[in-house]
Amino acid sequence: MSNDDRAEMGRPGAYAKGVARRQEILDRAIExxxxxxxxxxSLRRIAEAIGVSHAALLHYFESREQLLVAVYEHAETQRGRRNPVPPETAVGxxxxxxxxxxxxxxxxxxxxxxxAGALEAGSEHGKRFFTARFERIRRELTERLRSExxxxxVRDDVPAEQLAALLIAAxxxxxxxWLLEPSIELERTLASLAVLLRPS
Amino acid sequence: MSNDDRAEMGRPGAYAKGVARRQEILDRAIExxxxxxxxxxSLRRIAEAIGVSHAALLHYFESREQLLVAVYEHAETQRGRRNPVPPETAVGxxxxxxxxxxxxxxxxxxxxxxxAGALEAGSEHGKRFFTARFERIRRELTERLRSExxxxxVRDDVPAEQLAALLIAAxxxxxxxWLLEPSIELERTLASLAVLLRPS
Structure with missing residues (x-):
């Protein structure tokens, strides 16, 4: 941990500075x-690349998993900002x-x-994050499907909860x-779900 | 590598013995x-548990990934043996x-x-294995769906290839x-795919 980092703690405004410092580390980690x-x-290589000590990094992120979950969350938030208007249908x-x-x-x-890591024993941070994330997305999609x-x-002979879980899984x-076999036609195949969900 | 392992190499019958030894290591790794x-x-902990040297293990499996892919493949083959009669439908x-x-x-x-590991750079063994595995399962399911x-x-307004990729993905x-949230009702939700695939 640098002297700056040490000096930050325990002073007035330390929390806000800590938050800003964490964000700065995260921005660099994303790069x-x-x-x-x-x-x-690895935490060590990120610390080197950012120019902070390994200990300083561990002050803001307890583990590599915690830092990577934050990197993922950040990328997802960015995506949401780039595309602020949500498409109308659940499949969309x-x-x-x-x-x-x-x-x-x-x-x-x-x-x-x-x-995959969140499924392993000992991964409490990732498990909490992805359990909550799946739950939130299933809930949002279920509501959207119910109104459709x-x-x-949208067909109503399969419960909206099941359709939501299936859409996310698919x-x-x-x-x-697609990553392993780019001939898969990801967009068209996903769009076919709209055909399957059409009322008969 | 033990003296036995070393002595095996280069003698008549060495290949067959090598195969048997590899299988023995795999059986213990599965346990x-x-x-x-x-x-x-980890390779080191498996080597310890099996009672062979780390070097001997690396003679039969070049990396942890290669050993774990073999463990997975073995478990899948065992499952096939326990359930020899395949269900009739693709969804089944x-x-x-x-x-x-x-x-x-x-x-x-x-x-x-x-x-997930197979998606990372440098994972040639896993990438080959899972690309081939997805391709084989998509091909088998596509044939089954085509005959349905x-x-x-089964509805024919979505190509069988797309339905196959969607079933595997779902x-x-x-x-x-389900692993993160066991209230999901895995079996019922998957079985609902049969409703979505019914001809209208």
């Missing part, structure tokens, strides 16, 4: 991630999010690594298949 | 994985595979970690959501 990918983003939302993800190099890899069902534009899974 | 999960399965195949996966502790975690389309039991993604 490092974009330049070097996941393999280049999922398709656009998937297509947008693939435009940020390394983002789907980061997401997949973090989700009421409007008669989108997550297809992004991975 | 170690089942007891300790992914976190306990995917639903049963997903439900079976969840009965083997740690298997979905292992699968997710390996697939011809028989009139199954992979739902297993992860």
């Amino acid at each position: 490092v991630f974009q330049e070097r990918g996941l393999q280049g983003t 939302v999922m398709t656009r999010a998937a297509v947008d993800n693939l435009e940020v190099p390394g983002l789907v890899e980061l997401y997949s690594i973090l989700v 069902q009421r409007a008669g534009t 989108s997550d899974g297809l992004q991975i298949q | 170690v994985f089942q007891e300790r999960g992914l976190q306990g399965t 195949v995917m639903t049963r595979a997903a439900v079976d996966n969840l009965e083997v502790p740690g298997l979905v975690e292992l699968y997710s970690i390996l697939v 389309q011809r028989a009139g039991t 199954s992979d993604g739902l297993q992860i959501q």
Whole structure:
């Protein structure tokens, strides 16, 4: 930890400064991630690249997982800012999010690594983050699908909760298949879900 | 590497012995994985648990990834042997595979970690394995779906290739959501895909 970092703590305004310093570290970590990918983003290498000590980094982010979850969250917020108007249909939302993800190099890899890591024992931070994230997205999509069902534009013989879970799963899974096999036609395949959801 | 391992190489029958030895190491690695999960399965800890040297392990498996891919492949083959009669429909195949996966502790975690790892630079073994695996499963499911389309039991307004990719993606993604949130009703949600695939 640098003297600046040490001096920050315990003074008036220290919290606000701490928040700003954390954000600064995060911004640099995102750059490092974009330049070097996941393999280049050990805590030690990020600390080196940013020019802070390993200990300083651990003051703001307790683990590599916590820092990478913050990097992912930041990239997702940025995406939301670039595309402020949400598409109308549930399938449209999922398709656009998937297509947008693939435009940020390394983002789907980061997401997949973090989700897979969250399943492992000992990954409390990632587990909390992704459990809450899945829950929130399922809830938002379920509401959207329910109103589409009421409007008669989405079939109602399958509960909206199940459709929501399936749309998210299909989108997550297809992004991975597309990364390994780009002939998959991600956008068209996801858009086909709209056909499957049409009332008969 | 033990003296036995060294002595094996270069003698008549050495290849067959090498294959048997590799299988023996794999069997023990599977036990170690089942007891300790992914976190306990560094190459060094597997070598310790099996009672071979780290160098001997590297003779049979070049990397942790290669050993873990073999552990996964073995678990999948075992599952195929336990359930030799494949279910009739494409949705049935995917639903049963997903439900079976969840009965083997740690298997979905292992699968997710390996697939996510295969997306990273430098993971040639995993990338080859999962690209080929997805391709094979998509091809098998596409054939099955095509014959269901011809028989009139599956809708034909979405190409069978796209339906196959979507079924695999939905199954992979739902297993992860279920692990983080067991109230998801994995089997019922996957079975709902049969409703979506019904001809209108």
